[in-house]
Amino acid sequence: MSPTYDVIVVGLGGMGSAAAHHLSARGARVLGLEKFGPVHQQGSSHGGSRITRQSYFEDPAYVPLLLRAYELYEEVERATGREIATLCGGVMVGRPDSRAVAGSLRSAEQWGLAHELLDAGELRRRFPTLNPRDDEVALFEEKAGLVRPESMVAAHLELADRQGADLRFNEPMLRWEPYRDGVRVRTAENTYTAGQLVVCPGAWAPRLLTDLGVPFTVERQVMHWFQPVNGVGSFLPENHPIYIWEDTEGVQVYGFPAIDGPDQGAKVAFFRKGGITTPETIDRTVHDHEVAEMAERMSRCIPDLPGTFLKAATCMYTSTPDEHFVISRHPAHPESVTVACGFSGHGFKFVPVVGEIVADLTLTGTTAHPVGLFDPRRFAATPA
Numbered sequence: 001m002s003p004t005y006d007v008i009v010v011g012l013g014g015m016g017s018a019a020a021h022h023l024s025a026r027g028a029r030v031l032g033l034e035k036f037g038p039v040h041q042q043g044s045s046h047g048g049s050r051i052t053r054q055s056y057f058e059d060p061a062y063v064p065l066l067l068r069a070y071e072l073y074e075e076v077e078r079a080t081g082r083e084i085a086t087l088c089g090g091v092m093v094g095r096p097d098s099r100a101v102a103g104s105l106r107s108a109e110q111w112g113l114a115h116e117l118l119d120a121g122e123l124r125r126r127f128p129t130l131n132p133r134d135d136e137v138a139l140f141e142e143k144a145g146l147v148r149p150e151s152m153v154a155a156h157l158e159l160a161d162r163q164g165a166d167l168r169f170n171e172p173m174l175r176w177e178p179y180r181d182g183v184r185v186r187t188a189e190n191t192y193t194a195g196q197l198v199v200c201p202g203a204w205a206p207r208l209l210t211d212l213g214v215p216f217t218v219e220r221q222v223m224h225w226f227q228p229v230n231g232v233g234s235f236l237p238e239n240h241p242i243y244i245w246e247d248t249e250g251v252q253v254y255g256f257p258a259i260d261g262p263d264q265g266a267k268v269a270f271f272r273k274g275g276i277t278t279p280e281t282i283d284r285t286v287h288d289h290e291v292a293e294m295a296e297r298m299s300r301c302i303p304d305l306p307g308t309f310l311k312a313a314t315c316m317y318t319s320t321p322d323e324h325f326v327i328s329r330h331p332a333h334p335e336s337v338t339v340a341c342g343f344s345g346h347g348f349k350f351v352p353v354v355g356e357i358v359a360d361l362t363l364t365g366t367t368a369h370p371v372g373l374f375d376p377r378r379f380a381a382t383p384a
């Protein structure tokens, strides 16, 4: 006789671990299946830090979700004692009409979020490591900062485990099919049945969700750590904000204060500048020319940062054509399958609220959160 669960969650990375927590917190009997070990480096939820912010240049529709995510960071911190969020402040830098500045301002104004606009001189005075051109400005948001992906995933797994979820690692789902009123899931070792299936596959979405109708693109992204010229002092979180810095071509770099100790440097990366890849074929080697390009770019914006190159690591974005998420009941299996995928390189800050939304959709079929932007049917081909 196959073991029976209320919900099977496939993928226990950022989103799946949060879903397993919220589902088990509501009393569901949860099985979690993960291809790799707990808190691994093979997907999209590693590298020590992720930016979080509320004046969201991507679209004001994300703001209510961010307000809820911030509440949940605190809940998870209280429940586990882990350090999840460091709200060191953040600057979105660029020309006044750049997406980073104008888009952030739009969200801040629409939602009445606290913010300041700084001209180049004020920005230099306030944060002496930053070296804007005279025609660049910044939106400063005190509540911006960073969240720690490995801590967040570990915390959600710990909470799910405490609440009785059955979490199985190194046991990938091979396939699933409709079964009676629910689903049947097969792994190499076992066959499981459940009323509901939740799929949070990260970069494996193109393979696991072929009938979703979303043209995902998986991109290779590089994170770089540099030891600043004069050490990390002025880069510590009490002195240094997170930043997103857009050039005149619309290319953004973003970075963090030094959060890992005196010798571990500070992290910086390009936002959306990666080549197309797959989880099976991604080149995990970071090449000299990539490091040189980053050092060159930073030498203009933050001249003290590219002192000594320390290390780099790769990660994957799974993007949709409009760079908005997919969080929904599966249109082809609306009674039994929920999906959370296509986070397009900006999903981590939403992890806890995505867990809450997935639990709502799975257990009640609907959610009070505004998720209209994330419906996969927006990509359905329009009839000729």
Ligand SMILES: Cc1cc2nc3c(=O)[nH]c(=O)nc-3n(C[C@H](O)[C@H](O)[C@H](O)COP(=O)(O)OP(=O)(O)OC[C@H]3O[C@@H](n4cnc5c(N)ncnc54)[C@H](O)[C@@H]3O)c2cc1C
Pocket: 010, 011, 012, 013, 014, 015, 016, 033, 034, 035, 036, 042, 043, 044, 045, 046, 047, 049, 050, 051, 052, 171, 172, 173, 174, 200, 201, 202, 203, 204, 208, 221, 222, 223, 269, 314, 315, 316, 317, 340, 341, 342, 343, 344, 345, 346, 347, 348, 349, 350
């Ligand atoms: C370099 C980089 C920087 C980023 N910066 C930011 C940022 O500053 N702010 C921000 O908000 N977001 C950022 N993001 C995006 C954010 O990290 C991702 O949107 C988020 O981590 C995606 O989570 P996920 O759960 O979809 O994927 P993952 O965490 O990768 O989880 C998917 C899981 O599914 C598992 N899986 C796949 N197939 C199977 C199977 N068949 N059976 C069982 N398990 C399976 C995988 O092993 C994996 O654990 C960044 C991403 C990268 C790569």
